[in-house]
Amino acid sequence: MARAGLTTERVVVAAADLADEVGFAHVSLSALARRFGVKDASLYSHVKNLDDLRTRIAFLAGAEMIDRIAEAVAGRAGQDALAAFADAYREYALEHPGRYAATQIRIDQSLAASSPAFARTAEVTYGMLRAYGLDEPDLTDAVRLLRSTFHGYCALEATGAFGASRDVRTSWTRAVAALHVTLEHWPREASTS
Amino acid sequence: MARAGLTTERVVVAAADLADEVGFAHVSLSALARRFGVKDASLYSHVKNLDDLRTRIAFLAGAEMIDRIAEAVAGRAGQDALAAFADAYREYALEHPGRYAATQIRIDQSLAASSPAFARTAEVTYGMLRAYGLDEPDLTDAVRLLRSTFHGYCALEATGAFGASRDVRTSWTRAVAALHVTLEHWPREASTS
DNA sequence: GGTTCTTGCCTAGACGCCCTAGGAAAGACT
DNA sequence: AGTCTTTCCTAGGGCGTCTAGGCAAGAACC
Numbered sequence: 214m215a216r217a218g219l220t221t222e223r224v225v226v227a228a229a230d231l232a233d234e235v236g237f238a239h240v241s242l243s244a245l246a247r248r249f250g251v252k253d254a255s256l257y258s259h260v261k262n263l264d265d266l267r268t269r270i271a272f273l274a275g276a277e278m279i280d281r282i283a284e285a286v287a288g289r290a291g292q293d294a295l296a297a298f299a300d301a302y303r304e305y306a307l308e309h310p311g312r313y314a315a316t317q318i319r320i321d322q323s324l325a326a327s328s329p330a331f332a333r334t335a336e337v338t339y340g341m342l343r344a345y346g347l348d349e350p351d352l353t354d355a356v357r358l359l360r361s362t363f364h365g366y367c368a369l370e371a372t373g374a375f376g377a378s379r380d381v382r383t384s385w386t387r388a389v390a391a392l393h394v395t396l397e398h399w400p401r402e403a404s405t406s
Numbered sequence: 407m408a409r410a411g412l413t414t415e416r417v418v419v420a421a422a423d424l425a426d427e428v429g430f431a432h433v434s435l436s437a438l439a440r441r442f443g444v445k446d447a448s449l450y451s452h453v454k455n456l457d458d459l460r461t462r463i464a465f466l467a468g469a470e471m472i473d474r475i476a477e478a479v480a481g482r483a484g485q486d487a488l489a490a491f492a493d494a495y496r497e498y499a500l501e502h503p504g505r506y507a508a509t510q511i512r513i514d515q516s517l518a519a520s521s522p523a524f525a526r527t528a529e530v531t532y533g534m535l536r537a538y539g540l541d542e543p544d545l546t547d548a549v550r551l552l553r554s555t556f557h558g559y560c561a562l563e564a565t566g567a568f569g570a571s572r573d574v575r576t577s578w579t580r581a582v583a584a585l586h587v588t589l590e591h592w593p594r595e596a597s598t599s
Numbered sequence: 600g601g602t603t604c605t606t607g608c609c610t611a612g613a614c615g616c617c618c619t620a621g622g623a624a625a626g627a628c629t
Numbered sequence: 630a631g632t633c634t635t636t637c638c639t640a641g642g643g644c645g646t647c648t649a650g651g652c653a654a655g656a657a658c659c
Contacts, residue, residue: 319566354581358584361555362551362554362555366554368557374553395584400580
C-alpha cells in the first residue's frame with residue numbers, strides 16, 4: 214500500500230488548517246486521519262497525543278502570527294507602529310480563527326520560555342513601545358493592557374459578541390487610537406494612588 | 407429505588423459548579439451524572455443535549471454576573487462606577503472560571519435577545535457610561551473597548567498568560583484607570599480621521 | 600386505600616473519539 | 630538479495646454522546 218508521507222510538520226499544518234475550518238475545539242485525530250486517508254492510530258507515530266498536537270498548533274500559530282506582525286511593524290514607530298501591530302494582529306485572528314484560538318491555550322511556562330516565537334513576540338512588542346518612553350514596571354502594565362484589548366476584541370468579534378449595528382472595523386480603529394493616547398499620557402508608577 | 411430529585415435547574419447549577427472545578431471544556435454529561443449518582447441517559451429528561459446544557463450554563467452565569475456587577479455599581483457614578491464594574495467583573499471571572507468561560511460561547515443572536523440578563527447587562531453598562539456624556543455611535547465604540555479590555559484581561563489572566571513578575575491586580579487597577587481617562591477624553595465621532 | 604397516570608430514572612445499545620500493543624510491509628542501506 | 634528502520638496497519642479497551650424503550654415511584658383520581 215502506498216504511504217501517505219506523513220511527517221510531524223505536515224500533520225501539524227493540516228491540523229491547523231482543520232482548526233481554521235471547523236474550530237480549534239473540534240480538531241480531532243480521527244478527523245485529521247480521515248483527511249490524510251489514514252487510520253487514526255497512524256498519527257501517533259508523529260504526534261504524542263491530542264494535547265501534544267494542540268500545543269504544536271499553538272506554537273505554529275504563534276510563530277506565524279509574530280512573523281506577520283513583525284513584518285507589519287518593521288520600519289514604523291509610535292502610532293504608526295501601534296496601528297500596524299494591531300491590524301496585523303486582528304487580521305491574523307480573523308483569517309485564522311482556529312490557529313488564533315490555539316494560541317490561547319494554557320502552555321507550560323518553561324516550555325513557552327524555550328520557544329523562539331515567544332522571545333520574538335516580547336522583542337517586537339517591547340520594541341514597538343520604545344517610542345513611548347516607558348520604563349518598568351509601567352512597561353509591563355502597558356503591555357498587559359495592549360494584549361488584553363487586542364485579544365479581548367478579537368475574541369469577542371470572533372464569537373459574534375458584537376452586534377452587527379456598528380461597523381466592527383471602525384470601532385477597532387478607534388480603540389487602537391484610544392490606546393495610543395493612553396500610552397502617550399501613561400501615568401508613571403510614582404503617581405499611582 | 408429512591409429518585410435523585412433532578413430538575414433542569416439543579417442539573418444546570420451542578421454543571422456550572424462542575425465547570426468551575428474542572429473547566430468548562432471538561433464538563434461532560436457522564437461526569438455530571440456520576441455526581442448525581444445517576445446514569446447519564448437520565449439527564450436527557452432535563453436537558454436536551456450537551457450543547458443545550460452549555461447554553462444554559464452560559465445564561466445562568468450571565469445572569470449571576472450581571473447581578474453582582476449591578477450591585478457593585480449601584481449608587482456610584484463616573485470613575486467610581488467604572489472601577490466597581492471592572493472589579494466585580496474580574497472577581498466573578500476569577501471566582502468562577504468555568505461559569506465565566508461559559509459566557510464566552512457563541513450564542514444565537516435571537517436567543518440572546520430574548521434573555522433578561524442580556525437586556526440588564528446592556529442597561530447597567532450604558533448606565534455606567536452615562537456620566538461620560540457620550541452619544542452614539544461613540545457609545546457603542548466605548549462599550550466595545552471596555553468589554554474587550556475586561557474580557558481580554560480576565561481571559562489572559564485565567565490562562566496564566568501573564569508572567570508572575572508583576573502583580574496582576576496592580577496592572578488591572580492601572581488599566582481601569584487608563585480606561586477612565588480614555589472615556590473622559592473620548593474623541594467625538596466627527597473628529598475621527 | 601386502591602387504581603390510574605405521569606414521569607423520573609433505568610437498561611441496552613449504536614456510534615465516535617482517544618490511545619496502546621503488536622504486526623506487516625514499504626523503502627533505505629549494505 | 631538480504632537486513633533494518635520506519636510507516637502504517639489491525640485489534641481492541643475505555644470513555645463520551647445520544648436514542649429507544651421499559652419499569653416503577655409518586656401524584657392524582659376515585
